[in-house]
Amino acid sequence: MLVSAKEMLEKAKAGKYAVGQFNINNLEWTKAILLTAQELQSPVILGVSEGAGKYMTGFKTVAAMVKAMDESLGITVPVALHLDHGTYDGSYKCIEAGFTSIMFDGSHYPIEENIAKTKELVAVCGEKGISLEAEVGSIGGEEDGVVGMGECADPDECKSIADLGVTMLAAGIGNIHGKYPANWQGLSFETLAAIEEKVGDMPLVLHGGTGIPADMIKKAISLGVAKINVNTECQLAFAEATRKYIEAGKDLEGKGFDPRKLLAPGFEAIKATVKEKMELFGSIGKA
Numbered sequence: 001m002l003v004s005a006k007e008m009l010e011k012a013k014a015g016k017y018a019v020g021q022f023n024i025n026n027l028e029w030t031k032a033i034l035l036t037a038q039e040l041q042s043p044v045i046l047g048v049s050e051g052a053g054k055y056m057t058g059f060k061t062v063a064a065m066v067k068a069m070d071e072s073l074g075i076t077v078p079v080a081l082h083l084d085h086g087t088y089d090g091s092y093k094c095i096e097a098g099f100t101s102i103m104f105d106g107s108h109y110p111i112e113e114n115i116a117k118t119k120e121l122v123a124v125c126g127e128k129g130i131s132l133e134a135e136v137g138s139i140g141g142e143e144d145g146v147v148g149m150g151e152c153a154d155p156d157e158c159k160s161i162a163d164l165g166v167t168m169l170a171a172g173i174g175n176i177h178g179k180y181p182a183n184w185q186g187l188s189f190e191t192l193a194a195i196e197e198k199v200g201d202m203p204l205v206l207h208g209g210t211g212i213p214a215d216m217i218k219k220a221i222s223l224g225v226a227k228i229n230v231n232t233e234c235q236l237a238f239a240e241a242t243r244k245y246i247e248a249g250k251d252l253e254g255k256g257f258d259p260r261k262l263l264a265p266g267f268e269a270i271k272a273t274v275k276e277k278m279e280l281f282g283s284i285g286k287a
């Protein structure tokens, strides 16, 4: 059931668990995540980066595919279709295409401009019942060619953005997209606690969910994180499973080259990764 992310995240924050956002790249990815969420009775958020949207020939195609697949698979758990790290223009395109949730990432603008643009989108999304995520303090690493330095967010700036009426807030606390470097300092729980104190009930979002140790994930949830984004880990699992299939020569046996067979191990690997994350985040049975 396609819905805004508002209710599922408010419930998660109150119940001290987190809803996973898993990014999609194609039909197999989408199907694997939807089926896992349904099997485990977990709410779920499908993330679409601007690059993945382009790859899938545009946000309209993505929205049409997700809507149709949600219906044809008979998915009854709450599913939000969410733009990940949207630009200002991309946010409007997704609103028009029928996304149920938007992230406007204005973290690279001066704070006044981030506030002005976010405020405008709060009004537009509010009217249409679309949930809105804002970001303060960039997330480290590289995503779609955008490189963030991973600075920690300023708790007062977080409060200024939260007070605009966004649904959820992503705040940099030393988290990084992609694989964490060996010398990573870990999450700054001091920053997270200071933000949580300022923003109260606002669900907080943790980006860069790949490779964060389980104890840090649990502590972040206890400090108000209600949404955790995972992308790279599904990609790695998919690539590894596909590589093993090819290395074993299965693509050359019988009808093993059939794309439905060739992509099946990767599909199962995504399902397993999503299940593992939902267990860790505590969202199973919370639909």
Ligand code: 13P
Residues within 6 Å of the ligand: 023, 047, 084, 085, 176, 177, 178, 179, 206, 207, 208, 209, 210, 229, 230, 231, 232, 233
């Ligand atoms: P990872 O690729 O590190 O899992 O991060 C995903 C993310 O935060 C998407 O916004």
